[in-house]
Amino acid sequence: MDALNALVAFLNFVFIPAVAYGAQLAIGALGVTLVYGILRFSNFAHGDTMAFGTVVTIMVTWWLQAHGIGLGPLPTALLALPVGIAATIVLLLATDRAVYRFYRKQKASPSILVIVSLGVMFIMNGIVRFLIGVEEQNFADGERFVISAGDFRVWTGLAEGLAIRTTQAITLVTAGITVALLFWFLNRTRTGKSMRAFADNEDLALLSGINPERVVAITWIITAALATIAGVLYGLDKSFKAFTYFQLLLPIFAAAIVGGLGSPLGAIAGGFVIAFSEVMVTYAWKKVLGYLMPESLAPEGLVQLLSTDYKIAVSFAILIIVLLFMPTGLFKGKST
């Protein structure tokens, strides 16, 4: 019984939150890794792209709510998501046209492009604040739980409750569909194959008649969709705040690099590696260990390796270790 309780506590406080967070990071990291693979620079504006897509989604959600349109038990934001994606696609294509294309024609070095993306980051951050301000916004509605902790206790008779929030379930389902579609597109369609060819060897791809501008445009379209989905899922699960989204940049980059920049499969693995490490290192294990150990040995302290404020240090430490010992990441991304 104690072992079961320990397992349930572990699932409830560590596994489920980490899986949901990992899926959100993974979709974010997929966007970073695609831009890196095709356009060959680290896009510092990605966090703010996510914020922009989320803001548009939130505004449409409010409009729908005001008109009494909803999805019943599901959050209204899912209905607004396509509009958010469309707006982000327009924004990214416009940014590419106005900003990045010039440097692409010049074959500017990656560090110049990174600085350019800093400028884009400032502008997008400004737009986001202009649209919605700096306050925290909660926009999740509908049913809160798929399984609530109280119900679970009644059903199973265990002392520990297991709660699955709707937003966590939605995150996993949406992430699954998104990733499946993306991999189908990259591996099965002609356009997806031409994108992979372009990422592997630009010169050969150009020789075989692939239109680079089209590849770049499609990359931005997919990035916009991924960024908005990641942003909305994160916002539903937690909340939206412009500054938090900017700070998500670090775990997302960590995920993309740990998996291997330029490798979509790596981005997904990296997302879960980062999420699980963050949650496990900052979780207070007192409860779980309390069930597993005999009473005399039960821990007195919280058994927390690091306080939750050091989450960022965890993703960073993993990032550094991976960079130093296997610079191409777990899934052999690009090293140059």
Add this chain to the structure above:
Amino acid sequence: MTPARPFLLFAAVAGLFLVTGFLQSWNLALQVLNMSLISAIMALGVNIQWGYAGLFNVGIMGFVALGGLAVVLTSAAPVPEGWAAGGPRIVAALVLGAATILAAVLLYRRMPNGRLRGVAVALVLAGGFFLYRFVFDPAVTAVEAVNPATAGNLGGLGLPSLVAWPMGGLLAAAAAWAIGKTALGLRSDYLAIATLGIAEIIIAVMKNEDWLARGVKNVISLPRPVPYEVDLQKDPGFIAWVEGWGWDPVSTSSIIVKLAYAGLFGLVLLALIWLSEMALRSPWGRMMRAIRDNEVAAEAMGKDVTARHLQVFILGSAVVGVAGAMMTTLDGQLTPGTYNPLRFTFLIWVMVIVGGSGNNWGAVLGGFLIWWLWVVVEPIGLWAVATITAEMPDGSWWKTHLQDSAAHMRLLTMGVILLLVLRFSPRGLLPEK
């Protein structure tokens, strides 16, 4: 670039400050000038790293914050009760932590490659971590329990605040050494992400380690190198002097204090520019530029690229640390919650790029110009919104929304300026010769 261009540009920027002084108030103009001087020093530090050596450091905020921490550790009043409660034990724990890392590094270097080495290093690190926490945690609890409302930390050394500025540089340099040792081998955009993370970690430590500098409870009333306004206003000699000129003692005292700060900051800035220019023109400077422009060729000529990168990374970070210490002294308080990468990292980068990377005077010019803009964009935005919305009916949604949003004009403007300069004048206002 014509020889007159730097003078014209600096005169133009000086004109901006004069206009602020005449149109608004000299108090405000001096306040902006003081932060501009500090920003210019930060930009100088970034320029040393990026302009001389092409190192992409986006962890400026961390070094600024370390400079501020140095001010607390050096010039804040000591807290003897705190020290008695657990000071030596905390120091012992920190030494233990450093020894663990050292042992792990030595073990990694000495042992032959293989699984055994990985296990040994992991064991040393894990054992050291638990030992460190065992020694560290009770001491921290004890220290933080001492007068938590006013102290709860170890306090500083109580030295004069001017001593704290070089200390800020030293602390930042020490951190830069440790960071450089681990991260400098990475290529440019990895280094950028690594430094971004390190800066966040430094802020997280400063926010959470209350025993060090009270964390988010802030350390206030740090000593300052110039007299206090209230003391000046009480000084009969000062009052007689002010009245002789027919000025208002309150505003004059505040202007005098700001002028004194401006003088100190200006001296530091001039000294640093002089040193940087000398370094850039020396054989060392030529070597740095050679490394930046072609690492492989420089290495083939027998230059130790890694060592030079580490050196320049430490120097640039130290300059930023000095500026960070000066800023905390100017504020009179350390507030870890206010460090924000947009303001303390990316804005400094805008200064360097706009001013002209590789050119010390350019970085300084960028520091003055961009900080001035950062301050005035908000009132200008408010004014623009007021003009646009003047015709709109009161209480309309658009009017209130636009008025609320005018405050966010800053980031947008900085982004537009950065992109415009990168596009149309990529080498900045004062290009490298």
